[in-house]
């Protein structure tokens with residue numbers, strides 16, 4: 107039997123939901139959050155990735171989590187940028203004493219013990235690893251343990267902020283999520299990195315299921331066709347189907363279930379508004395992947411200034427032009443299905 111579900115993060119206080127409480131939370135409330143820590147499913151896991159660094163992944167993770175709290179959800183923000191944790195900073199907090207390092211290195215037994223309250227009432231934070239060298243690339247067993255634990259945070263949502271790059275240790279957390287969100291800014295390098303990330307995620311997903319689909323050998327043949335350029339994912343599915351139609355159909359079905367999401371951030375010009383739909387078309391053509399466009403956020407000078415000054419007031423406040431755009435994007439995301447209670 108499952109243990110009764112209790113929130114991993116303190117519930118929102120009052121109708122405001124995401125109102126700021128005393129900065130840092132303090133020792134006493136940290137203790138309270140720990141006492142509330144319990145096992146139970148994480149009803150929705152959202153991961154924010156995108157390949158390129160400095161494009162707004164962490165800002166979006168933080169503000170999306172705040173918006174979810176505002177909508178009455180119990181949310182835990184998890185800093186999975188194992189090499190460059192900075193969510194505490196975006197929330198105007200000091201570096202919490204205990205971080206993911208303590209879980210990865212087995213100094214604490216459960217992830218829920220690491221949830222600390224944030225100045226945003228109702229939002230819990232698991233801070234990123236302190237000792238990047240030890241944990242930036244966790245061993246396979248450590249990663250599996252962490253991934254299992256993320257599914258049991260007893261929260262309505264866990265929002266994972268991923269690091270830059272397309273290393274499989276980043277991609278695996280993207281694939282773990284119910285909703286993997288790709289962030290892109292209207293710049294060629296960011297768009298290239300986003301496609302690279304998508305391709306890495308596709309290949310990783312195929313690799314994870316090749317044994318169960320019985321296509322490992324076929325894949326090895328088609329992925330390394332001597333001397334030719336690498337196949338794009340859509341060609342790969344076709345090549346598998348040519349050798350074994352049933353396996354091809356199974357692969358196609360599995361891949362159709364891969365529905366990454368897209369946010370275009372830091373839009374400055376009208377022309378940037380076509381990027382989202384354009385990328386979704388290209389992803390379908392090249393990768394056979396149903397990338398879904400969630401919407402865009404414009405570049406807001408006040409956001410940038412607030413981040414620089416470590417004063418989160420502006421981007422935490424509801425009703426600003428930034429918050430309204432973010433809320434529209436969050437609304438579309440929340441409507442999408444998640445595994446919810448079926449996750450045991």
Ligand SMILES: Nc1ncnc2c1ncn2[C@@H]1O[C@H](COP(=O)(O)OP(=O)(O)OP(=O)(O)O)[C@@H](O)[C@H]1O
Pocket residue numbers: 158159160161162163164165166187190269270371372373403404405406407409410411413414
């Ligand atoms: N919509 C926006 N308007 C204005 N500034 C923004 C916006 N989105 C992000 N920024 C700014 O871009 C910078 C980088 O943001 P952030 O740290 O969230 O990026 P990141 O993708 O998480 O980077 P890294 O890969 O290094 O972790 C910050 O200074 C942030 O204020």
Ligand SMILES: [Mg+2]
Pocket residue numbers: 163164165187192267268269
């Ligand atoms: Mg970041």
